[in-house]
Amino acid sequence: MRKKTLSLLFGCLALPLMAQVTPLEGFYYGEMPAPTGWEWQSVDSLSLNKEQPHAWFFSFENVEQARKVLPEHSAYWQSLDGEWAFHWAPNPDERPKNFFETSYDVSGWDKVQVPMNWNIYGVQKDGSQKYGTPIYSNQRVIFYHERKVNDWKKGVMREPSKDWPTYNHRNEVGSYRRTFTVPADWANRKVYINFDGVDSFFYLYINGKYVGFSKNSRNLAQFDITPYLVEGENVVAAEVYRNSDASFLESQDMMRLPGIFRSVSLVSKPKVQVQDIVAIPDYDDTYTQAKLNLTTTLRNLDKKKVKDYTLNFSLYEFGLYSDENTLVKDVAVSVPVAQLLPGDIQQVSAVLDAGTAVKPWNAEKPYRYALVGELKDKKGRIVETFSTTVGFREIEIKDTPADKDEFGLAGRYYYLNGKPIKMKGVNRHETDPERGHYITRERMTEEVMMMKRANINHVRNSHYPCAPYWYYLCDKYGIYLEDEANIESHQYYYGKESTSHPVEWKNAHVARNMEMVHARINHPSVCLWSLGNEAGPGDNFVAAYKAIKAFDQSRPVQYERNNNIVDIGSNQYPSIAWVQGAVTGKYNIKYPYHISEYAHSMGNACGNLVDYWDAMESTNFFIGGAIWEWIDHGLYNYDKKTGDRFFGYGGDFGDKPNDGTFCMDGVVMPDLTGKPQYYEVKKVYQNVNLKMLDAKQGKVEIFNENYFEPLNDYQIVWSLWKDGVCVQQNAPVQGPRMAVAPRGKQVVTLPYDFASLDAQGEYFVKVQFLLGTDMPWAKQGYAQMEEQLAVKAAEGVASVASVATGDALKAVAEGDIIVVNGKDFTAKFDTKTGSIYSLVYGGKTLIAEGNGPKLDGYRAPVCNDNWADYKWFQFGLHNLQHKALDWNKVETKDGRVMLSFTVESQAPYGAKNDYRNRDRNPEDTYKIVNNETKPFGADDFKFTTNQIWTVYPDGSIELQSSVTSNKPSTDLARLGYTLVLPKEYVDFTYYGRGPIDNFNDRKVGQNIEIFRQKVGDEIILGKPQAMGNHEEVRWAALTDTKGQGAAFIADGIMSASALPWSEMAITEAGHPYQLKADDAIYLHLDAKVTGLGGNSCGQGAPLVHDRAKAAIRNFGFIIRPLANAAALEKTVKVVAAGETPIIVNRDKEGITTLSSADASRVIMYSLNGAKKGKEYTEALNLREGGVLKVWYKDNPKLFFVNQLERIENVPLQVVYASSQEPREGDAAHLTDGETSTIWHTMYSVTLAKYPHWVDFDAASVKNMKGFIYTPRMDSYNGYVKDYEIYVSQDGKEWGEPVMKGSFEATGEAHKVMFEKPVKARYIRFRALSEQRGNDYASGAEFGLIAE
Secondary structure (H helix, E strand, O other), X not given: OEXXXXXXXXXXXXXXXXXXXXXXXXXXXXXXXXXXXXXXXXXXXXXXXXXXXXXXXXXXXXXXXXXXXXXXXXOOEEEOOEEEEEEEEOOHHHOOOOOOOOOOOOOOOEEEEEXXXXXXXXXXXXXXXXXXXXXXXXXXXXXXXXXXXXXXXXXXXXXXXXXXXXXXXXXXXXXXXXXXXXXXXXXXXXXXXXXXXXXXXXXXXXXXXXEEEEOOOOOOEEEEOHHHOOOOEEEEEEEEEOOOHHHHHEOOOEEEOOEEOOOEEEEEEOOEEEEEEEEEEEEOXXXXXXXXXXXXXXXXXXXXXXXXXXXXXXXXXXXXXXXOEEEEEEEEEEEEEEEEOOOEEEEEEEEEEEEOOOOEEOOOXXXXXXEEEEEEOOOOOEEEEEEEEEOEOOXXXXXXXXXXXXXXXOEEEEEEOOEOOOEEEEEEOOOEOOOEOOOOHHHHHHHHHHHHHOOOOEEEEOOOOOXXXXXXXXXXXXXXXXXXXXXXXXXXXXXXXXXOOOHHHHHHHHHHHHHHHHHHOOOOOEEEEEOOOOOOOOHHHHHHHXXXXXXXXXXXXXXXXXHHHOOOEEEEOOXXXXXXXXXXXXXXXXXXXXXXXXXXXXXXXXOOHHHHHHHHOOOOOEEEEEEXXXXXXXXXXXXXXXXXEEEEOOOOOOOOOOOHHHHOOOOEOOOOOEOHHHHHHHHHOOOEEEEEEEOOOOEEEEEEOOOOOOOOOEEEEEEEEEOOEEEEEEEEOOOOHHHOOOOOEEEEEOOOOHHHOOOOOOEEEEEEEEEOOOEOOXXXXXXXXXXXXXXXXXXXXXXXXXXXXXOOOOEEEEOOEEEEEXXXXXXXXXXXOOEEEEEEEOOEEEEOOOOOOEEEOOOOOOHHHHXXXXXXXXXXXXXXXXXXXXXXXXXXXXXXXXXXXXXXXXXXXXXXXXXXXOOOOOOOXXXXXXXXXXXXXXXXXXXXXXXXXXXXXXXXXXXXXXXXXXXXXXXXXXEEEEEEEEOOOOEEEEEEEEOOOOEOOEOOOOEEEEEEEXXXXXXXXXXXXXOOOEEEEEEEEEEOOOOOEEEEEEEEEEEEEEEOOOHHHHHHOOOHHHOOOOOEEEEEEEEEEOOXXXXXXXXXXXXXXXXXXXXXXXXXXXXXXXOOHHHHHHXXXXXXXXXXXXXXXXXXXXXXXXXXXOOOOOEEEEEOOOOOOEEOOOOEEOOOOEEEEEEEOOEEEEEEEEEEOOOOEEOXXXXXXXXXXXOOEOHHHHHOOOOOOOEEOOOOOOOOOOOEEEEEEEEEEEEEEEEEEEOOOOOOOOOEOEEEEEEEOOOOXXXXXXXXXXXXXXXXXXXXXXXXXXXXXXXXXXXXXXXXXXXXXXEOEEEEEEO
C-alpha cells in the first residue's frame, strides 16, 4: 500500500495515515507548529505522529546480537533512562510554557531519575510532599465527575470538593528535559524515540520543535524523530499531564500516579525496514509436527525503490530457563521480496517448518526460541537484522466428546498443545512501595521467582499491559498470561452511562486493545486476551473484539462484563457454592470458563481457597482463575511527628477520593514479603495430590496433576512424625518416579512398621517433593510440594488425675477470693467473676491478680469481616464483663478441689466501629465509640456459662465449660478464653498447625508439628488485624528464657495464639509502627475462631461451618506448671479428667433439654427452689422462665443454677411474601433463628418497587404486644426505613395498620412495642422504603412479642 501525502485540516488536525493493512483510527499524522490545548481533552483523537503499533522486537547489528533478543544487546538501541531535569506545576496555567525551547534555562530545576512517578518520588522523609499527592482510588476518577450519560464531555478540570487534592492541584503538569547524542554510525538511518509508559498524557518536543502527543499510558508511544535531530547534542522535552480524557478509561483500582514511569529509549532502523513481525505457532493433530506462520511487514521510507530483497529466518533454541541459545539446524526459510516503492508498506508471508526439531512451550517446561530474521538486498548485503522470542504452543477451544475427556464429561474445553490445562493464578498490578509504578527488572524477576516458589503458573495482567520485560520473563520461566487492554471506566459502571456505548469512545477502545495485541502477539506466555476490566458491555467492545479476531485468531478473547461477545466465559468473585455448581457444566454460561478475579486477598485473607480448587479440579469446564491480587499497593510514607516509615494506603497521604485499605489486597506485601495466604496459595496450587489409602500398610496414592511433565525433577522423600517431632527423616520414596506420568496415579508403600508404633503417640507422615537440582527460583532440596497424612491417633494417654498427684488440697475463703494452696503453687479464684484470680507456680507469678481466663468472643477484625464485625461491637463482644451468678465448691477424697460457677458475660453497652474505607481519614478511622447512653438489659446479647474448675494436687488446673447465649445464631469472632500473662513469658511453643498463622478455612498450607517462636514473631500486615492464630492445637506452652512457665493442654484440640498486644490495640492501630507492645502477653485458647471467608469483595462470609457461633459449646483445657524445658514433653502428655458441666439447651420456644458429654450419667433438676429434685427424662417446657438447678445424681454437691427469663417472642411461620429471591433470599429465613440468612426481594434488572411485605402466622390467636426486626448482618443493602404493621384474624382481611414508624439506620435489632396489645393470629410486616433509597428490601429475622 502506498502512503498518501498528508495535509492539515483547518491548520491543526491531520488526516489519519493510510498505513498498514488496518491502520488505527484516531492516530493522526502531520507537521504542526505547536499544540492547541484540545489534545488532552479530545476523546477520539488518540495521538499525533505516534507510530502504528507493532510487535516488541528490535534491530541489531548482526546475528550474534540478535540472538540475545533484548534491546540492550543492540548497537541500535540507546537508553534515555537516568537523570532528567524536572519541574512540577499544580495546574496547567502554572507550567513553564516554553520550557521545550533549547534556550530555556533549566539549570535550576530539580534533577530526577527517570523512570519515576512524581507523586511518590516527591514524598519526603518528614512526610511532606514535594510533587503533589499520591491518590488511591478503587473506582472513582480523582477529579469531579457524576454518574450521568455524557458526563465525560465536561472534562477533567471541574471543581471537586475542597478537601480533594485536585481542588488546588486541578491538573498537575510535569515538565521533563534532558539531552542526548545520537551515535555517529546511526547516520542515514531512521531514529525513533520510545516511551514505554507515560501517565496519562504528554506532548513531545525535540530541539524545540513540536513532534506530537500520546495519551495511552501503558502501551508503547514511539515517534520518528529523525527530521528534528541535529548533530551533537539534542534536547528532548516531554510535558506530562496528570489527567486527560484518557483518565476516563484508566480508572483502575490502584494508586493514581502520574509521570514517565517506564523506560525511555532511542532505536535506530534502516530506511528500508521491517516494521512488524508476527509469528504464530501451529501444530498438527498429533502435536508433534510444529511450524511458525510468519507475517513480516516491510516499509520503504527511502526516496528510491528497492527490489529483489530477501527475508531469511533461522531459529535458535534457548536453554531451559537460560538466555544462552544454539542454532537449530536445518530449520530455516527464505522469502523473496519483489520490490518496494518509496512509501510502500508490504506484507510478506512464510511458513517456517520446524517439524520435530523443536520442543513445545508450556508453563511446566517453557522451551523458547529466538527467531532471527535478516533482510538482505539483491547483492546479499544485510539491510536489517532483527529478532523476537517465540514458543511452540497451540491454543484451541474444542467441543469434546465424553469418551475423550478425563472426567467422562462432554463439553467445550480450553486446550494448550492438546491438554486441558489449569491456570492457577493471580492478578498483578505493577507497584513498588518506593518507586510507584516503575518496576525494575530485578524486582520483576523476584516476583516471578516468588510465583514459581508458590506454584503459581498464571497471571492476569490487571488491568493494562505490563512493562515489556515482564513478558520476556514469563516466556522464559513459564507463566500463562492473560493480557488485558488498558481500559477501566469503573466510575461510570455498566449501564447507559458507560463509555462503552458512545461512538466517540470507539477509537480508544479499539486502539487500546490493538496496541496491546500487536505488541505481545509473539509471546508464547500470552494465552488469553482481555478487552478490559469493569468498563461496561457496549458496542465499543464489540468493535474491539472484531478488530482483535481480524488480526489474531490464535488465542481466545475474554471480557468479564459481556461474555456474549467473546470466546470464553468469565466473571468475578463468585461464591464457592456457585462454582461448585458451575463446574458441572450444567449452568447456562459460556464454557470454557475462567474466573478473572476471586478470593479477594485483602488483609489476612483467602479463606476457603481449597474449596474453590476442589471444585475446579473436578472437571475441565473451568480453565482456572486469578486471585485478586498478587501484591499490596502500599507506598512508603512517613509519620510527620515520629518519622516512622510505613506502607501508606488510601487516606494516608491526605488523598481524596480514597478507598482506604482496599488496595492492601495482595498475596504478598508491598516489599514482596509473603503474607500468610502466600503459603496457602503454594499448597493449594501445587501439582500433586496425595491420599492415604491404607495407613496400616503405609499405602499412599500419588496423583501427578501436571499435564505435560512426569515428576522427574523432584526427589520424593517421606518422613515420620510422632507427637509433632520428626522421628524418621527424608527417606526416599521407593519406586520409579518416571511411572508417575502426567495426570497419572501411582501407589507407593512407605515402609514404616505400623505395629511397632507407640500406642500413646500420634503419628503423621510427610511426603515432600524436593527440587532435584538448583532452579532459578530455589536451590536443590527446596520443598516445592508436600502433603501431611495422618497415620494414627494417640490412644491410652494417661489422665491428668492419674499423674497430677500429691497432698490433699483445701479451699479457703478470703472474702470473695477462694485460695487453694499446694506444694509450690497458689491458686486463687474470684467468686465474683468465676475465674482464676491469680496463679503462682514455684514462686513465680503466671497469672497476676484479675488476669485469669475469661470468656472471650472477640478478635481484631480482618478486612474480610465486614459481614459481621460491626455486630461484634454492637453486641459488645470487645468489652465483656463477667459476673458469677452462683457458685459452690467440692473437696474430693483424692485431694482435688472442684469449683463450679454459673457465669453471665455481657457488655455494659454496645459500640460502633468506624472501619470505613471510602474517603478514610486516618485520624478517626479504626476508632471504637462506646454507646454508653444505651446500657444493655436482659434482652441484649449475653453468654451464660457453666464452668467447673478442678485443681489437682500438683497444681494442675482443669477447666471444663458449657457456653450458651441468648442469641445462639449470632456469629462470633471467636469463642474461648483469654488469659493475660506477665511479659517475661516470651517463648511460645505449640503442637498444632504452623508456623504461619492459620484459620479453620485457611490451614491446609500449614502442617501439624511442634513449633517454637518468640511471642509476637508474626507477619504483621500493613493494617494490623487478627494474626497469630493456630488451628488444631493439641497443646501450647508459654515459658521464660529459663524454660519456666506453664503448658496449656486442650481437651481435644483448640485454636491458640499468644501476642504482646490486646485485640483492641490491634483493632485501633492503622499501621504496625502504631502497635505498641503491652507489658503483658495475651494468650487465647479457643474452642473455635471464625474463619476468614472473602467478604471484602464478592465471595461472601466464611462458610457456616467455619464460623464460631453463640450456640452451645463445650470446651476445656488444662493448665500445668513447667519447671524447665526438659519437662515439657512429659507435662503435656495427659488427657482431661475433670468433671464436665451439664449442658442446658433452651430453644427459642422455651423447650429445654439437659445433657452430658457422658451419656451414662443421671441428671437431676429442680425448679424455682423446690427442695426435692427430679430425675431428668424428657425435655422441659420453660417458656415462662424460672430458676433451674441441675446436678449429677452421683455428685449432688456440684450443682449449677440457671436463671431463665420469660420468652415473649412467639414462633412464626411465613405464609406469603410479596417478593423474595428464590433460595438465598427466601422469606422463610426471617423465622429460622439464623441471622446469617436473609430475606431479600427478588434480584432482577427491573426491581420490584416498594412497598414489600411478608405475612406471618402465629399458629393461634395471640395477645400481640410488639415485634423485633433484625437487619441483615453481611451488608447494609436493603435496610428497611419506613414500615407499617397490620394484623388479621384470617390472613385475608387486614384493615388499617396498627403501627407505623421508621427504623434508625443501624444494623441493630429493632424492638418495637405497640401502644396497646392487640389480639390476632396473623401479622404483616410492610416495608415502605429503604434507608438509602433503593428499591429492594431485606432482613435477617422477624419476631413477634406476645403473651
